[in-house]
Amino acid sequence: MSDPRPTVFVVDDDASVREAVSNLLESVGFDAKTFASTEGFRNAPRPDSPSCLVLDIKLPGANGLDFQEALARAGISIPIIFITAHGDVPMTSRAMKAGAVEFLMKPFQKEDLLAAIHHALERDRVGRRQDAELAVLQARFDVLTSRECEVMDLVVDGLTNKEVADKLVISEVTTKMHRGQVMRKMMALSLADLVRMSDKLKNRDRR
Amino acid sequence: MVQDLIRRYTLSAAFVSLAFVCTLFLQRFFPYPFLFLFFAAVMASAWFGGTGAGIFAVLVSTLVVAYFFVPPYRSWAITPTALSYFAAFVVCALVVSWVSSARRKTEEALREARDQLEIKVSERTAALMRTQTELARLSRVLSMGELTASIAHEISQPLTAVVTHGQACLEWLSGSPPNLEKVHQTTESIVRDGTRAGAVIDRVRALFRKEAPVKDWTDLNGVILELTVFLRNEANVRHVSIRTQLLPALPHVMADRVQLQQVVMNLILNGMDAMSGTGQDERELVVRSQKESGDQVLIAVEDSGAGIAPEAAEKIFDPFFTTKPHGIGVGLSISRSIVESHRGRLWAVPRPGGGTVFQFTLPVGAQESHV
Numbered sequence: 238m239s240d241p242r243p244t245v246f247v248v249d250d251d252a253s254v255r256e257a258v259s260n261l262l263e264s265v266g267f268d269a270k271t272f273a274s275t276e277g278f279r280n281a282p283r284p285d286s287p288s289c290l291v292l293d294i295k296l297p298g299a300n301g302l303d304f305q306e307a308l309a310r311a312g313i314s315i316p317i318i319f320i321t322a323h324g325d326v327p328m329t330s331r332a333m334k335a336g337a338v339e340f341l342m343k344p345f346q347k348e349d350l351l352a353a354i355h356h357a358l359e360r361d362r363v364g365r366r367q368d369a370e371l372a373v374l375q376a377r378f379d380v381l382t383s384r385e386c387e388v389m390d391l392v393v394d395g396l397t398n399k400e401v402a403d404k405l406v407i408s409e410v411t412t413k414m415h416r417g418q419v420m421r422k423m424m425a426l427s428l429a430d431l432v433r434m435s436d437k438l439k440n441r442d443r444r
Numbered sequence: 445m446v447q448d449l450i451r452r453y454t455l456s457a458a459f460v461s462l463a464f465v466c467t468l469f470l471q472r473f474f475p476y477p478f479l480f481l482f483f484a485a486v487m488a489s490a491w492f493g494g495t496g497a498g499i500f501a502v503l504v505s506t507l508v509v510a511y512f513f514v515p516p517y518r519s520w521a522i523t524p525t526a527l528s529y530f531a532a533f534v535v536c537a538l539v540v541s542w543v544s545s546a547r548r549k550t551e552e553a554l555r556e557a558r559d560q561l562e563i564k565v566s567e568r569t570a571a572l573m574r575t576q577t578e579l580a581r582l583s584r585v586l587s588m589g590e591l592t593a594s595i596a597h598e599i600s601q602p603l604t605a606v607v608t609h610g611q612a613c614l615e616w617l618s619g620s621p622p623n624l625e626k627v628h629q630t631t632e633s634i635v636r637d638g639t640r641a642g643a644v645i646d647r648v649r650a651l652f653r654k655e656a657p658v659k660d661w662t663d664l665n666g667v668i669l670e671l672t673v674f675l676r677n678e679a680n681v682r683h684v685s686i687r688t689q690l691l692p693a694l695p696h697v698m699a700d701r702v703q704l705q706q707v708v709m710n711l712i713l714n715g716m717d718a719m720s721g722t723g724q725d726e727r728e729l730v731v732r733s734q735k736e737s738g739d740q741v742l743i744a745v746e747d748s749g750a751g752i753a754p755e756a757a758e759k760i761f762d763p764f765f766t767t768k769p770h771g772i773g774v775g776l777s778i779s780r781s782i783v784e785s786h787r788g789r790l791w792a793v794p795r796p797g798g799g800t801v802f803q804f805t806l807p808v809g810a811q812e813s814h815v
Contacts, residue, residue, distance in 0.1 A: 253605035253637045260630055261608050264615035264623075295597075322600040344604035347611035 241286035243358045247271040248278050248301075249293040249320070254343070258291060261347060267354070275304045283315075287365060289338070289357035291350075294321035294328060302328065305335050314364060316357035320345060374434050377423050385422070388415040392428070393435040452493035456501045459485035464508050477513035479533055483540050490544035498541035506534050574677050595648055602641040609634045649777075661696040662704060664743055664806075668731050671708055684716050684727040691734050694741055695808045699786050707779040707790070711745040711802045714775060718749030718800060736805060740788075744803035746795050760792065779804075 245267050249255045255271045262269040272278045275296060294301040305317055319332050322343045329340045338360065339353035381389065384405075391401045402412040425431035463485035470478045482505040490498025511518065514526045522530055609630050616626040672686045679686050712729060719727045730746040752760060761780050776790075783790040783804045790804040 251601045251605070253602055253633070253640065254608070256633060257605040257608035257612065257637070260626075260633070261612035261615070264612040264626070320604075322597045322604070343600045344607040347608070350608075 241284070242268050243286055243361075244268045244270060244284055244288040245354055245358075246278055246281075246288060246290045246315075248273075248275055248290065248296070250274065250296050251293070254293070254320075258350075261350070262354075265351060275299045275301075287358045287361045289316040289318060289354060289361055291318045291320060291354070294319055294324060294332075302331055302335070305332065305337065309335065316360045318350070318353045318357055320350075371437060374423075374438055378434075378438055380422055381419065385415050385419050388412060389419045389423075389431070389435065392416060392419070393432045452497040453500055456485075456489035456493050456497040457504065459488045460501050460504045460508065463505070464512070467513065471513075477509075479509060479513060482509060482533075483537060486537050486541045487544045490541045491548050494548070495541075495545040498545045499538075502534070502537040502541050505537055509533060595644070598644045599641055602637040602644070605637040606634050606641070609637065658702070659698050659700050662699045662701045663694070663696050664704065664741060665690045665694050665733055667701065667705055667708055668733060668743070671705065671712060672731065675709070675712055678713075679716065679729070682716050682720055682727070684719060684729055686712070686729045686731065689730060689732040694733050695735065695739075697741060697786075697806045697808055699806060700782075703782045704786075707782050707804065708743065708745070710775045710779045714802065715745050715747035715749070715800075718747045718751075720749075722749055739808040740805045741808060742803055742805045744801050746799060746801045748795065748797070748799040751794055751798060751800050752792060757792065761790075 245262050247255055247258050247262075247269055249258070249271075250273055252273070255273070259269040259271045270281065272281065275292075278290070292301045292304065296304070299307075301319060301321075308315065308317075316338045317332075317336075318338050319340045320343055321328070321340075324340060324342055332340050338357040339349070341349055341353065378386075387405060388401060391404060396404070398409050398412050398416065401416075402409040405412070419425075420431065423431060423434055425434060460482070463481040466481050467478055470481075486498060486501045486505060489501035493500075510522060510530065511520060514530050515523050613627055613630040613634070616623040616630060668688060668690065672688060675686065708731075712731065715729045716727075719729070726748070728748060730744075732742075732744045732746070734742050734744075736742045761776050780790045783806070786806050788804050788806040790802070792800055792802050795801045
């Protein structure tokens with residue numbers, strides 16, 4: 238792994254469990270940060286490295302499942318692994334539908350917890366990579382002129398230069414010039430590459 | 445029916461005859477015929493024989509009076525002066541008959557209402573008792589369920605910590621060189637969390653143990669009979685018949701009645717549970733009491749259930765060991781601690797022909813104990 242050391246956040250109101258989970262994570266080389274409450278986690282700084290959250294369902298004040306939704310509403314995306322002493326099917330299905338990585342019953346096995354953490358970190362890593370790529374694409378897209386944006390939209394929809402020229406009521410030569418500028422500014426290697434970039438930008442908007 | 449009718453009218457005739465004889469006798473002392481005894485005869489006839497007998501008495505009395513006591517005597521004729529006197533007699537007799545029979549009817553209606561009320565009350569009482577038994581069972585099941593959830597949570601926290609620390613410990617040991625300082629710290633945590641789990645169990649056991657047993661001379665046969673009545677409905681629901689084989693004049697023991705009730709009830713309910721899984725039609729639970737040598741009494745509860753697997757036989761008395769899907773595993777453990785606190789012994793043996801016999805002994809002279 239070339240990226241910085243991953244962080245595992247642990248939120249459990251039981252001090253013994255907190256300490257034990259942190260000890261186990263440390264023993265296999267993770268950086269663990271523990272919190273007794275969800276507020277503690279919310280107020281803590283989040284490093285710019287892959288991370289995931291091990292969250293107890295039964296917490297004083299906020300319920301873990303509600304907290305999962307609150308994080309999603311606040312636009313904080315962090316993969317969550319739930320741990321609970323007595324879970325049931327409705328709880329599990331609610332957690333998994335809301336995008337939890339895993340739902341573990343206490344006492345859990347080391348293999349299950351570590352597998353879930355690896356899975357969660359991988360998911361976060363992919364998410365981060367996609368976010369970074371998007372940020373780059375967005376920066377390139379932002380320097381396009383409005384006419385260039387129009388040309389790009391039509392070109393990725395599969396229109397020929399002539400069709401684009403007719404649609405925008407400009408000459409074919411001007412269209413070719415705009416198209417060349419779009420390809421250069423977006424650093425697209427081919428038309429297919431440009432279509433992919435456009436898709437990613439549109440998907441981001443939908444998210 | 446006909447006999448009853450004859451009896452009533454004969455009685456009525458007897459009353460009138462008695463009045464006639466007495467009046468005939470009294471006539472010597474009074475200037476006028478003393479007719480009031482006929483009213484008494486009518487009243488008695490109406491009371492004991494009903495309306496028909498009352499009217500019959502009025503009729504007979506009227507004839508008798510007309511013939512014997514209204515001038516001219518010993519003749520059916522009536523002088524005009526005596527007519528109003530005679531008419532007054534007839535009217536009075538009719539009224540007396542009517543009042544008496546009406547009164548009688550009211551009394552009978554009242555008595556019937558009271559009897560019906562009694563039947564209703566006893567029916568209601570039986571229904572209430574059934575409801576109460578059901579409630580007792582429900583509350584037992586409910587509180588067990590809640591208790592299980594809370595105990596599960598209380599114990600699973602430190603247990604999770606112990607397991608997780610243990611796994612971390614293995615990781616620290618497997619490094620080269622092993623991180624002994626971490627191993628040391630982790631092991632200390634394991635000891636601490638394990639102790640915490642133990643403390644939870646101690647608290648639960650204290651919860652089930654009565655603090656100060658109240659000991660008195662107790663008739664165990666009485667305890668058993670009470671419980672078989674109390675659990676009859678439960679037994680019916682589960683298609684189990686409870687049979688008792690009690691030694692008459694079983695020596696009384698010095699014991700806490702409520703605690704022993706709990707033990708016997710536990711054993712009976714366990715026996716029913718053991719038989720619920722078997723498909724047999726004949727589910728019989730036998731509760732025996734007998735005297736043992738060395739001044740001991742023995743109570744045994746026999747079921748014809750599946751029996752106990754040999755590997756479970758050692759553990760059934762351990763706290764939180766259970767073979768039931770929804771059991772909590774404290775019944776036998778508590779029962780044993782109660783019996784032992786009475787200086788007795790509780791154990792299980794396989795029943796010849798299938799099933800299990802749970803039995804306990806108590807010393808007849810049991811006086812002192814320490815819980």
